[in-house]
Amino acid sequence: MTLPLKTRSILQDRAELINIALKLKENNLSPGCSGNISMLTDDGQKILITPTGLDYKLLKKEDLVLLSLDGNEVEGRNGPSSEWRFHCALYARRKNIKAVIHTHSVHATAVACLHEEIPPIHYHVALCGDKIPLAGYHMYGTQELSNLILEKIGDYNGLLMANHGALAVGNSLENAYTVIEAIEFVSTLYLKAKVAGTLKILSQREIEQVRDRFQQIGY
Numbered sequence: 512m513t514l515p516l517k518t519r520s521i522l523q524d525r526a527e528l529i530n531i532a533l534k535l536k537e538n539n540l541s542p543g544c545s546g547n548i549s550m551l552t553d554d555g556q557k558i559l560i561t562p563t564g565l566d567y568k569l570l571k572k573e574d575l576v577l578l579s580l581d582g583n584e585v586e587g588r589n590g591p592s593s594e595w596r597f598h599c600a601l602y603a604r605r606k607n608i609k610a611v612i613h614t615h616s617v618h619a620t621a622v623a624c625l626h627e628e629i630p631p632i633h634y635h636v637a638l639c640g641d642k643i644p645l646a647g648y649h650m651y652g653t654q655e656l657s658n659l660i661l662e663k664i665g666d667y668n669g670l671l672m673a674n675h676g677a678l679a680v681g682n683s684l685e686n687a688y689t690v691i692e693a694i695e696f697v698s699t700l701y702l703k704a705k706v707a708g709t710l711k712i713l714s715q716r717e718i719e720q721v722r723d724r725f726q727q728i729g730y
């Protein structure tokens with residue numbers, strides 16, 4: 512007898528997204544009303560995204576907005592986050608992406624204001640790739656910003672957005688959260704280590720070994 516595959520309900524998705532929003536808030540990763548979160552629904556046909564301009568602490572399940580993959584509103588009492596363009600574009604580009612988190616966390620944003628990529632100064636960079644790349648500046652919410660993010664993210668799991676913030680993707684909301692948290696942690700180290708002395712960077716081989724280990728035994 513073949514048992515049906517376990518499926519998630521839209522209510523479970525809404526609850527999971529709210530949990531991640533609160534976790535971002537509790538850990539000071541999303542100051543004020545900044546940032547946005549989305550996830551692909553179980554049927555792979557729609558995305559659930561945070562609404563525009565609402566503090567995560569006040570967020571209720573019914574505030575989340577359901578969009579088609581091309582960005583049309585399917586259901587919701589609010590408008591979607593102004594950054595819906597890059598959320599939709601990322602799901603369309605990479606089929607393994609199931610969740611996207613964007614924040615204005617302080618240290619990641621500070622490095623993004625320097626217009627610098629972060630080299631592998633710590634093995635947690637491997638959660639993102641062999642570095643944390645940078646996408647240059649375009650105004651928030653624009654097609655130009657979305658296009659640039661798609662170009663720069665390639666196969667990385669996250670990047671810095673110049674004069675703006677940080678972005679992470681994952682095959683689950685938890686994994687995207689792990690990446691956005693790692694970006695903030697490594698950005699904090701980067702700023703502190705740079706003023707304390709000369710950075711010592713892991714070699715390409717060393718960072719590849721960590722990436723292999725993450726794949727074998729997890730983080």
Ligand SMILES: [Zn+2]
Binds near residue numbers: 546676
């Ligand atoms: Zn933003």
